[in-house]
Every structure is written in C-alpha cells, then in structure tokens.
Amino acid sequence: MQLAVFAMCAVVAVASGVAVFRVDSMARATYALALSFVAVGVAMLLLGLAYLGVVTILMMVMEMAIMAVFMIMFMMNPAGLMPMSMLHNKRGAQAISLGVFLVLAAGALLVPWPQHRAPRPADPTRAVGEAIMESKMLVMVGVGAVLFATIVAALVLAAGRSRYDGNVTRPSSEAR
C-alpha cells in the first residue's frame, strides 16, 4: 500500500514538475509547481516525517499562491490564451539535464549506501524539536539571521524611490 502511494506521489511530482515548463499559462505553471510540492510533502509523510511533510505542503502552497500573483503582474500571458514558448538553448538544456539525471540515478542505484543500525525515534517531530532547542540551536539562530537579512534586502531592492531605483533624481545631483 505504501509503495503504491509513493509511486503515485512520485509520478505526480515529476509529471507536474514537467508540466511547469510545458503549459501555456503562467498561472497554471505555478499551480503545477504547487502540486509537485504537495506530492513531495505526501512522500515525506510516508517516511514518518509528519512535521516536515506538513510544513512543506503548507509553506509551498502559500508560496505558490504569492508566486501566482507575481506571475500575473509580470508575465504577458498569465491566462494561457495564446501559445507561449520562451526558451533558449533547449537542446543543450535537455542534454545537460538528462546527463545529470542519469549520473544521479546511477549513483542512487549503484552505490552501496550504508544501512542504519540504530532504532528510529518513536517521534521524529520531538527529535527535531529537541535538536533545534539543544545541540542544533546555532543552525536555527543562523537561519533566523538570514531570514531577517532577506527581509531587509528584499525591501531595499524592491521598494520604489530607494537606493537602487534608477528613476529617482538624487538629492546630490540636484544640488550640482
């Protein structure tokens, strides 16, 4: 049963990932990407990662909802009313990605991966929570600092009339 669910999730994740670059509508591409993330989240639930699986699904669905808004803002064909192809070097990209897939899949199937001997934790969510609050706290402190820096940097870059907005007349140039 688990294998069947995993196979279904894998097919949905890859097929919707491919659909991202094949559909004519930007909005549909965003929803296809969201579907791929949901399938990956379900696959993580199969591994007993209840917290991370649910976090992946919730975060990525919200992220794709925001992304859909940006798609409609920036793209010329959000609704897919006309055929859309915006590719360069398609053959080269296909060859490189196929080669990377073959190398990675061969590594996954041929390398003798070590088998675990220690028992699995009864509650993986509790285990990751304790790690965050104890031995791995520095990692999460670093992640928090990165997220704060991202908020500041994104606002400085994206806000109108800021340091990087090319349309604004600088006070110093007016003075000259």
Add this chain to the structure above:
Amino acid sequence: MFLVLAAALFAVGLFGALSQQSVVMVMMGLELMLNGVIVAGAAFWYFVAPARADGQLLVLVVITAMTVEMAMGFAVVTLLFRARDADMTDMAAELKE
C-alpha cells in the same frame, strides 16, 4: 527509489533553470531543484541515519533556502522591471559583456 525521484526532480528543475528566458520561470526551475534536494535529505535521514536529527534539520534549512531564494528573486525581478522594463534573462546580460 526516493533518490531516483530526487534525481528526476532535480533534472527537471535544471532543465527549466537552463532553458527558460523568463526570470520568474528560472526561479521555478531552481525551486524544483531544491524540491529534489528535500526528497534526498528526507530519504537519507530515514534510511541512513534516523537516530540523529541532522537530516531533518537539513530539510528545514533547504526549505528556508527556497523561501529566501523566492523572496530575493522577486525583489530583483521587481527592481529589474522598474529600472529597465525587463523580465527576461537575455535583457539583463550586462555581466556577460
């Protein structure tokens, strides 16, 4: 099989990141690549070292990286669009010249 799924997702994302002209679509390719890394991290935790929480933490860090990538990507796209009226990678190729 989880690693093969991860490899497939990574390869599909790589194709998008290399072939798409739209900056936003390139970002979607990068997200798909990180999606593959998430699957691989979760599988390594489950099959190789479930007694330690390192694999789960790696997944958390990758999810954070995806969020940061999207936020910064959209900030740069907004800046490009406002300053140059450009939303394609080929329209912002000054560093190549």
